[in-house]
Amino acid sequence: MEFNIWPAIGWSLLATAQPGFAASEKEDDIIVEGTVNARFVPESNRSLPFTVNHYDALALEQAQIKDAQSLLWQTPGVALNTDGQNPESSIKIRGVGSINQVSNDDTSVVTMLNGVYIPQGNITNRLLDIEQVDILKGPQGTLFGSNSEAGVINIISNKPTERFEGHIGGEWGTRSHAFGEMVVNVPLIDTLSSRLALQYDQQDAALNNQQDGNKPLTEPQNFAGRVSLGWQPDERDTVLFTADRQRQRHNAAAMTLLDGRNEISVPKGAMDDGGNDTTLTLNWQHEWDALLFTSVTGWGRYYHFSAGPSIDARISERLYGTDYDSWGMFSDRQAMFSQEFRLASTPDSPFFWVSGINYLHTGRTHRYNGGWSEVPGWDYDPMNAQIHRRFTYDGIALFGETTFPLTERLELTTGLRHSWEEIGYRARWHANPGYANPGPTMHNDDQSLFEHYFTGRIAVNYLLNDDWNVYATWSRGHKPGGFSNWDTSIASGEPSTPYKAATVDSYEAGAKSLISSLKLEINPALFYSRTRNDHYFALIDPSRSFATVTENVDTESKGAEVSASWKPHADFTLKTGIDYTRATITKLPANSQSGGRTGNRIPDVPLWGASFAANYSHPMQLAALPVVFNANLNYRYSSPREADIGNHFKLSETHLINARLGFKSHWGDAYLWSTNLLNNRSPVFGFDYPALAVEDGGTGRGAHVGTRRQGRVLGVSYQYYF
Secondary structure: OEOOOOOOOOOHHHOOOOHHHHOOOOOOOOOOOOEEOOOOOOEEHHHOOOOEEEEEHHHHHHOOOOEHHHHHHHOOOEEEEOOOOOOOOEEEEOOEOOOOOOOOOOOOEEEEEOOEEEOHHHHHOEOOOEEEEEEEEOOOHHHHOOOOOOEEEEEEEOOOEOOOEEEEEEEEEOOOEEEEEEEEEEEEEOOEEEEEEEEEEEOOOOOEEHHHOOEEOOOOEEEEEEEEEEEEEEOOEEEEEEEEEEEEEOOOOOOEEOOOOOEEOOOOOOOEEEEEEEEEEEEEEEEOOOOEEEEEEEEEEEEEEEEEOOOOHHHHHHHHOOOOOEEEEEEEEEEEEEEEEEEEOOOOOOOEEEEEEEEEEEEEEEEEEEEEEOOOOHHHOOOOEEEEEEEEEEEEEEEEEEEEEOOOOEEEEEEEEEEEEEEEEEEEEEEOOOOOOOOOOEEEEEEEEEEEEEEEEEEEEEEOOOOEEEEEEEEEEEEOOEOOOOOOHHHHOOOOOOEOOEEEEEEEEEEEEEEHHHOEEEEEEEEEEEEEEEEEEEEOOOOOOOOEEEEEEEEEEEEEEEEEEEEEEOOEEEEEEEEEEEEEEEEOOOOOOOOOOOOOEOOOOOOEEEEEEEEEEEEEEEOOEEEEEEEEEEEEEEOOEEOOOOOOOEEOOEEEEEEEEEEEEOOEEEEEEEEOOOOOOOEEEEEEEOOOOHHHOOOOOOEEEEEEOOOOEEEEEEEEEO
C-alpha cells in the first residue's frame, strides 16, 4: 500500500530493505527524466510548456540543502532579499516580483506544502523528509491563484508506506553546527500507515558581536516535526493527513555596515527573533473509471517576532558620530484556512484536463512597538508609537486547464481562472509618551478593497522528433492590491493609501530534450515579462526617520536560461546551467521618493548566474565490507547585483560550493562535508542610508548596510537506515 496522491519518482534509498547500500547500486546508465507535480498530477517535465526546476530527495541530499532558503540560493533565475529570518523576505523569479516587499501579503511567489498554501516568509523552514520540490517559473495563476505572478515553490513530503522502515542520523561541524534527524514509518493496520519525522539543527549566527567579546551574535536553533497518516480503505480512495510543526529561536536579523567586516555591534543579548508555525493538511482522492475527484483542506497558524536595536553602533557611529541607543519590536500572527475541490482526467485519459473551485481565508495581525531611540528627530518620528494592524483576505476562484492534441505532434494548452477577492484593513496608531508632535496621540484606520479578475495561459508544445520538443507560452499573472505593514500616514490622521494590484504578461519559448543515445538532457528557454504596478516602500528620510511611502513601479525583464544533464558513465553525472536576466525599471510615479530612475536595474537580480554539479558513485570493497563510495560537488555563481532601486551600490558576486564525500554501507552512511567551501561572505541584502548634514546632527557620511552570508562550515555526518 502506497499513499500516492501525488505520485513521484521514488527514492530507492528509502524503498529497499537495506537502503543504505542498495540505493547506490547501478540500475542503468542513462538519465532518468524527472517527474514533476506542476498541475496536481505526475507528469514528465518534458511535457510541460514552461520551465520547472525539479529537485528530488537524492538531489537535495547531494547538494546538502536542508531548508528552503538554501534551495532558493542554489536555483538559477531566483533572486532573494532576506536577512534570513524576517517574514517579509522577498523572492523574485526571472526578475519578476516586488521591488521590495511592502507587506507579508505582497508576495509574487506562492509556496505550497502538500497542496496547501503557506506564507512565503517561511523560506527558512526546514525541508524535512521531502519527496521532491518543484519550482515552477512564470505566472501560475491558472491553477495556483493570486500571488503566483512570478512562480510557485511546490513542496511535497514523503508519504507513509506499508513497510516498517526509517533512518536516524546526525551531523557535527564547525561554527557550532549540530544537526539531528529521525524518520520512522510504521504500518498500523492493513489499510492505515503512519510516518513520523523529527529534525533539529543549530549553528552560530553569521556575524560576531563586538560588544560580546566578538562571539557569534546568537546561536539560531530550529526544530521541525511532521506526523503523517495514510489511509487507503479501498482501491479507489486514498486519504492523507499531515501535521507540520516548526519552531525557531535566536534567529536575530542582523543589519550592520557592509564594509567587509563580519561584525555587528549591539548590547549583549539585545536581539532576538523567532517563530512557531503549524500547518495541517487533509487530502482525499477518489477515482472513478474516467474521473478523479480530489479534496484538499488546509489549516495553519504562523507566528513570528523580532526585537532589538533599530540600528547597531557601527551604523550609528558612521551616520551620527556616536552610538545612539534604540530598541523596537514587531510581531506577526497569521491564521489560514483553505479548501479546494478538483475534478480531473485519469492518467490513462487521451488528454489532460482539470477544473475546480478554491476558497482561501487568512487573518493576520502585525504589531509594532517603537520602544525608544536617541537618534536625532525621533521625538517627531511617526514610528515613535505603538501600531496595531489587522489584515484579512477572503478569496474564491473557479479554474480549469486542459492540454489536448491538435495533431500527432502538436499539443495545445489553455487555462483560465476567475477570482473574487476582498481585502480588509484595520489599524490603530498610539503615540509613545515621548512623541513631540502636537495634536491627537491616537488615530484609527478602517478600509477594505474588492476586486475580481482573470488569469490564465495559452501554450503550444510541438514534438520535433523522439528527442526534441519545442514550446511557446503566454501567461497572465496577478497580485492583489493591499495595505502596507509600515505605512505612517496614519500618524497624521490620514487613511493609508493602498498599493495597487500588480499584473504581469509573460512570454516563454524554449525546448526540452532527452537524447538517450548521448545520455544527455538539455533545456534552453527564452523569456520576457512586463509587470505593471509592482511595489516599493521608501523611507522618506532614512537617516533620521522611519516614515515611509509606498509606490507602484512598472518593470521589464528579459533573459535566457539553459540547463543540461549528462551521464557519460554509469557512475558519473554532470549537471550545469547558465542564466541571464536583465530586469529594469520602466516607469516610476511622478516625484518618486524612491531614489530610482527609469532604466535602473531591479535590485537583488544578478545579470548572470551559473551552476555546476558533479556526482560520482562507485561500488567497491573496503576490507571485507561491500560499500559504495560517493562524492558530490555543487557550485553556484551569481554576478554582482544592485542593492537598491536607486542603484547606489552593488552587492558583490557570489561563489557557493558545497562538497561531500564518504561511504554507504549496510552499517550506515558516513560522510565528510563542507558548505560554502570557499568561505564566500558576500552580502545577502543591502540598503543605502543617505548622509545627514552636520548641522542636522549627522556626520555628512552615508552608509551601505545589510547582512552577510554564513561562512565555511566543515563537518562529519552519520546516518543509519533500518
